[in-house]
Amino acid sequence: MAIDLRQLFVARQQQLAIQLRTARAHIRHPGDKGAVSETEWLELLRSFLPSRYCVDKATVIDSRGGTSESIDLVVYDRHHSPLVFEQGGFRFLPAEAVYAVFEVKQTLDAAHVAYAAGKAASVRRLHRTSAPVIDIRGRTPAKPPIHILAGLLTTDVGWVQESAAGQLQQHIEGLDGDHLLDLVCAADNQGFAVVRDEQGTALQASSPDTGLIFFLFTFLQRLQQLGTVAPIDFGAYKASL
Known part of the structure; x- marks a missing residue:
């Protein structure tokens, strides 16, 4: 008997949306509400992505001592770049290991788009x-670093439904390469993918x-297109000792 894949995934979407709505309705403290939303998204990505990808809240570091801001969800590699530091509940990941970074907020709006873009740039x-x-x-030559994907994950959309795509595109178009958001999703609403080419910036939207x-x-498609992260040069980190 054939399986209706659309029905299967719509049901999973509804389940997550209910969990996020419940947290939003019954948890009053903004910090606690945000923490629950992060956990729901974290568990979803961990359960859906192939096992080669790890997902955690983390701060990203580099071999020169640079650090990012704290990132809600980092999708990273542990094969070519197994260097991970943990101290006092904080996780530090090398920049070379990162495939994607996401910020988790309650509502998709202009302020949160700008906030997520700033985190991506860091x-x-x-x-x-x-x-x-x-x-x-x-011997295989060193490969150039991949494009790090970035996005914003929310529960719902702050704009009027009919104008959401247009509003989002307006705010996305002004972002430079470091700040660009590749994927945006409101679990209780629409998903958006940003496409940039010689014609400019286009936005693909779901139903x-x-x-x-x-x-x-x-x-998943974007991760496939990226391939594998570049192997880390451990000598560069060793030189900082």
Whole structure:
């Protein structure tokens, strides 16, 4: 018997949306409400992404001592870049290991778009090393660092439904490369993917009831297109000792 995949994922989207709405309705303290939302998104990504990807709240560092702001969700690699520091409940990840960064907020609006863009820039501006590797093919030259994906994850949309895509595009178009958001999702509403080419910036939007499904599969597609992060040059970190 065939499985209705759309129905299956719509049901999962509704489940997450209910969890996020419940937290929003019954938890009064903004910090606690935000922490619950982060946990829900964290568990969703951990359960959906292939096991090669790790997901955690973290601060990103580089070999020159640079640090990002605290990032709600970092999707990172532990194969080529297994260097992870934890101290006092804080997790520090090397910039080379990062595939994507996301900020979690309650509502999609202009202020939160700008906030997430600033967080993304704090990661993308870090120095990233690369090292050659030796495998069955012999010595493979160092590869350039990947484009770090960035996005904003919310529960709902602060704009009027009919104008949400236009409002978002207006705020996205003004962002430079370091601040660019690639993916935006309102779990109780729509998902959006940003596409930039020689023609400019375009916004792809889901239907109102498939935002979460759209986000998850677009994210997987973008990760596939990135390939694997560049192997870390451990010598650069060693030199800082």
